[in-house]
Amino acid sequence: MAGAVILDRFASDFAEQLCDQVQAELAAKHGELTTRFSPGYGDFPLAAQHDILKLLNAGKAIGLFATDSGVLIPGKSVTAVVGIINNE
Numbered sequence: 367m368a369g370a371v372i373l374d375r376f377a378s379d380f381a382e383q384l385c386d387q388v389q390a391e392l393a394a395k396h397g398e399l400t401t402r403f404s405p406g407y408g409d410f411p412l413a414a415q416h417d418i419l420k421l422l423n424a425g426k427a428i429g430l431f432a433t434d435s436g437v438l439i440p441g442k443s444v445t446a447v448v449g450i451i452n453n454e
Contacts, residue, residue, distance in 0.1 A: 396450045397451065399449065400448055403446060404447075415436040415437075416432055418445045
């Protein structure tokens, strides 16, 4: 069981590092970005997963789905939004 907990933690860290990398690539291309927000954190309802997945056609494009409660399948998947800051 301890090994499973450790593996789960490594998988979570890896997913977070990938999100950081994608955000850095977006910032390099588009400039300053807002903080990354994911459904289920703060006032961003987990149910928003469904809208995001529908907008991206994620089920068909990459096989990413959400349960009725908004939990992503496969696990360790992440959806997030960032804004581009216009300093002009």
